[in-house]
Amino acid sequence: MDAVEKANTERQKRWAKDKKVGEGTYAVVYKGREIATGRKVAIKKIKVGQFKDGLDMSAIREVKFLRELKHQNVIELLDVFSSKTNLNLVLEFLDTDLELVIKDRSLVFLPADIKSWMAMTFRGLEFCHRNFILHRDLKPNNLLIASDGQLKIADFGLARDFADPGYKMTCQVITRWYRPPELLFGCRYYSTAVDIWSVGCIFAELMLRTPYLPGESDMDQLKTIFRALGTPTEEDWPGHTKLPDYVPVGQFPRTPLRELFTAATPDCLNLLSKCLIYEPRRRIGAKEALNHPYFFAHPYPSHPSKLPKPAIKNTLPLEEVDGNVDLSGPGPAVKANPPNKLKRKHSSDDLNGRSIARKLDFTQHTGDR
């Protein structure tokens, strides 16, 4: 066997896949663990064979950037290995994401909680920007939450570096509701300000508990923004009418933010408004945001461990399954994917674990209806 292949096998053996937990556009995500320590991890398996141009760009970007970034508020890539034609990213396991937190109606957010999430988001983002990396897809569902409450920026599949100033970039990035007006107008030379706009939208959403600017199409998105924040004048945003895809979408008056965000403090609204400034160059930067009085005023940010979190279904029983599986087996010998019974291996312990898991899964399914 070649040395490289051998090294890969060694790496692969350090991790075990247990159970499928999710599926994205280009990957299947498993819960797994580090064999030596039992540490919980997420293993994101990207199928490479299916792409006619080989390793696809999202996977390449994700690996490229996460290999370089180590920060408390950026998801940690622990390892990368391949299995046949799959690329496996071993990531720290994160219990939930900010979208699920926002949507969980049983949770009550204190102003200090929102401040804490915002501080962690800005810290992670400041680190990315300091490393000359634009995320370009910030939204609540890409802000994952660890079991200790730490928020982690994830999903770098659209990220890019911007060391080359004046390099033309695509404007087809960022999920619509979080996309800044300069991109909607087709601006191809943009900067860190695009991510800041997204953070502004997330900030507002944390207060409203519903998306702040939910446009129905790209055109409607501009209208939605202008309806909320007023149509920009030439003075607000010099030169915007000259942008490639500029179209007038109507005149809307500016309404003060406090009419919608009635409970927010002036500091809070001041920071929010600075994230949502039309002229990208005037929009606040991540570092500046971290020094904003909002973060130093009462109430102080909640300690991450005190932040509200959805109750995690299944945690207990699945831990039991984990305890039952064969720990000595190499790599992914254990594929505890309860609904997928045909693919499981069969030690007797394993079978017991499986039926427990399946029963619980079953009740959960019926309970959902």
Next chain:
Amino acid sequence: MTTGSTTTDASSSKLSLYEGSTQYRHWRFSAEQLAQARASLNATAVSAIGEKFEAGSSSGVSFLSADEEVLLVKFYLAKCSQLCIHLGFPEEVEATAMTYLKRFYLKNTVMDFHPKDIMLTAVFLATKTTNHPVSLESYAQRIPKTQPSDILGHEFLVAQSLGFDFAVWHAHRALWGLWLDVQNLPDVNMDELRNVYESAVQHVRAARLTDVELIYTPSQISLTSFALASPALAAAWARSKIPTEPEPRVLAVIEPIKQMIASQGAPPEVEAVRAVDRRLRLCKNPEKVVGSNAYMKKQEETERKAEEKRKRKAAEVQKAMEDADPFGSPLARDTNLDDDDDDDD
């Protein structure tokens, strides 16, 4: 960026950025470490490949030495650069592909994988990792006698050999920063400076044919290139950065880099390369030569293992169906059966 940082404020955060990089952590060596790594890689390869030759037939084979491997790789480093220029790829792609090629042969031997093949894959991969993707088909079309599958066939191997460390810090970028910075020196003549920069760029390119990037930092290499173009300007810049040192130490640090660029910065003699390549034909790993006995044997072995695995899986499926408990079936129908999970052990 340790020495001669390219920004006016070499803040500690800047320092840690580079020092946290995979390049700094995984791909920096001393000259001795490099020589040793190559020697041991070569020795392992020679003994492993020797065993693959049919009994007795390897006795007369003259395997390549570590230096000969380096020579051949260097030839393809130069080719790699030509190819990128020919295809109109940005310098970022060219520099990155060359780094990949060098790193690849710190993990593999040319007797297993010929650099002319790896070069093509390294360039293709670099177009993607630097965010200048091209379609595989159009890329392959522009290279004579090359099918898309030739390039893709090695992509995973290359990525793996790189340890998936795709990001590379380049000297030409550091040089750009240095150039901007030098413009702030008092009494600089912009015309002269532009000429110095043009010449420094040539030195950075020459440096890519050498091992310097595996030993020194991008900013050290960029300062060296600048010093080769204009010793006076480089010294003036260094003194302006470190006013406390009349003879800035960085200028001494870059001396060995100067020598490496001067002595190794040119493509190798074609005749010497040709001789090595001719011998490579006789000593390359027979398992990798399509159609050879050893290749067939390896193929058969792989096929046999796959067949065993299929049978084992089929038996498991059979067993699972027989064992199926009452809770299983409705759920199995409920969720899509994850058929893609059978390919990773």
